[in-house]
Amino acid sequence: MPPKVKISKDMIIEAAFGIVRQAGAENLNARTVSQKLGCSTQPVMYHFATIKDLKRAVYERADAFHTQYLLHVGQQREGILLGIGLNYIRFAIEEPHLFRFLFQSGLAAESSLPEMMDSQQLRPVLSAMQEAMGLDAGQTKGVFLTIALFAHGYASIIANNSLTYEEEVIAAHLEQAYRGAVLAVQEKERGNGSDCNVI
Secondary structure, X not given: OOOOOOOOHHHHHHHHHHHHHHHOHHHOOHHHHHHHHOOOOHHXXXXXXXXXXXXXXXXHHHXXXXXXXXXXXXXXXXXXXXXXXXXXXHHHHHOHHXXXXXXXXXXXXOOOHHHHHOOHHHHHHHHHHHHHHOOOHHHHHHHHHHHHHHHHHHHHHHHHOOOOOOHHHHHHHHHHHHHHHHHHHHHHOOOOOOOOOOO
């Protein structure tokens, strides 16, 4: 008889992440996780006192996955900022359950936009953008916020409806939003001579 597999906390989080990714957070409970792992509900409840605690752990896992997805721009012709914006929208199309879980579940640790901008998960995204655009940290955050809100609007509409993803149209709109955001930063800090033409 083979030895019993010890169910770890990480195994539970990965199984729960898979459930949310494939079927949505509404299908996440101790029973579905235990079925996916082939065990009783006891290990799930041992590691997580409540399903809300498990959802918070899965949220952190999904947030890290989302950050890596955004940063996977490689050598895209459109440049890093546009690449991140398009990836944000692609994520809503390719991972609709995770998108809704991350942005429409109320589980985010941050309770305001300034808190979101200072979150640990966002730092790699902002650093990559800052390096590509040659702006300071404050300017980068300002440009990012404009693009993020614009991309989030597009992504939300697509994730919650059966709309066609037209990348060229969306890319053109993102580029206009980017140029407007950079212009606003330049006007605010007139005289600094920053010229941002890399997107």
